[in-house]
Amino acid sequence: MTARLGTARLGPGERYAALDSMGSQELDVVVVGGGVVGAGVALDAATRGLSVGLVEARDFASGTSSRSSKLIHGGLRYLEQLNFDLVREALQERSLLLQRIAPHLVRPVPFMFPLTHTGWERPYVGAGLVLYDSLGFSFGFTRGVPGHRHLSRRRALRLAPALRRTSFTGAVQYWDAQVDDARYVMTLLRTAATYGAHVASRAQVVGFLREGERVTGVRVCDLETGTELDVRARQVVNATGVWTDDIQELVGGRGQIHVNASKGVHLLVPRDRIHSLTGIILRTEKSVLFVIPWGRHWIIGTTDTAWTLDKAHPAASRTDIDYVLDHVNAVLSVPLTRDDVEGVYAGLRPLLRGESEQTSQLSREHVVAHPVPGLVMVAGGKFTTYRVMAADAVDAVAHGLDLRVPPSCTDRIPLAGAEGYQARWNSRNRLAESSGLHVARIEHLLQRYGSMIDEVLVLIEADPSLARPLTGADDYLRAEIVYAATHEGARHLNDVLTRRTHISIETFHRGLAVAEEAAELLAGPLGWDAEQVKREVEYYTKRVEAERASQEQDTDQEADAIQMGAPEIVPVAAPEGRSL
């Protein structure tokens, strides 16, 4: 079996090489922030032929981009607000991601909208969905998902027996798409690195380089070693989401873009707690609540409240959890309780500051600005439209460079693992036979790695013990933990349990039962000694304990205070030749 050649790895060696490269040349562009927008900018710029660096302060996607509802959608809500351009743009992106850019990572998902009024509601919702379905055609592609259909109450109950009969009068079912958000961002970065971008996590921008008024680069602290380096670049892109204003403060002066944070909390419950063959979307007084199928689980959310506390670890309070449970229980015949909740996560929406005090009313659209020469800022938008945001930001970069820069071509650049995916999927039975893994495992691997599955299978071939599932999180193979460190930029246990896998929210033990086994597996590729393994497990345990305790608090302030008590950075021994 041969590994697919050509896709860049994001291993520990590659990280140091990237930092060295960034420190030793003047780049065309350096991107601050490794969420979906920053990663998208890096790919867009690299594929236009620019030299690119990207620095992320923590783990890739550790900000908002791993904490979303994980939907690639137009947003029915924006349709109701008559924001047709936004919906059309997002649905066109949905069709492109599903069919060309990331068919291994983006999948169709059905939702049922229970109707609660007789008379006007069915034609109203039906007309909206006719429009929603028709706005989805683009770029010569089909929509990529089935069209909507009307259901009587009886048929709806057959699809979703969990619904309380008296809670609705009938239903309409429609289709959207879903994605593993953190995995998508990491795959974007691997793709960008394949096209020559230098990317490094745990590399925080702590200042700006200036020549008079002009920004000429950034000062970066390598959080693994404590050393600082200057990265010179002709253009800097600030893609830091809810941290946009903090970065602007480092530059000095008033920025043109201001970003507010609005917190959204999601819960995970085991799939058997809600008997349904379809996702469900419910109207709430402020917005909507989704019940989204997620492997052997349901993701339920979300809330929408202003947040002004710690941005790195937004805390979910008891009040948030009760809000979500109360709203979903309004339609379930067997209500969920707090004991059914396996996992909880909170994220912060980067909302452009508007006139209104109500965060749900703030704009979801994005803005690109050039606040001082040499600096471009991009903020707002949503996960679904990251590619459009990135193209706009790189257009602004191009404007600031004295070069002829070609237009964006990312609509024709499949992400790492996309090319050859369909063929690998079609031969999954043969792959199961040759690897000795069950076909269900192969399917799981294909939907996470696409055609890069061969790289994981090579690890197993070399060490058959890696074919075993993790004890206590048997959806994942031991090989996936090793691969996360060697190829996917994971630096710490938390990166692997929270973002490369989602064990931290998919198990009642929240990853504690597998922490030691996973840390032992990471020790080899990351060069950890026994002390470091112990520290990683301790750090992870404290973080989980803090999260659990914060979820018992009534207010955001109390929940945040507890989260702030958990240690932030796991110290690591500096590799040879690097000072701490």
Ligand SMILES: Cc1cc2nc3c(=O)[nH]c(=O)nc-3n(C[C@H](O)[C@H](O)[C@H](O)COP(=O)(O)OP(=O)(O)OC[C@H]3O[C@@H](n4cnc5c(N)ncnc54)[C@H](O)[C@@H]3O)c2cc1C
């Ligand atoms: C609850 C919720 C649900 C959502 N659901 C959906 C959905 O279903 N579909 C959808 O399309 N969108 C959804 N969104 C919106 C979407 O998730 C966000 O718009 C998107 O992830 C924002 O990405 P970003 O790259 O701008 O920000 P982020 O992902 O936050 O990235 C910014 C990065 O900058 C880094 N950074 C900060 N300071 C520094 C520094 N000094 N140096 C280096 N790096 C730094 C941070 O660590 C962070 O990783 C949702 C958002 C939330 C909160």
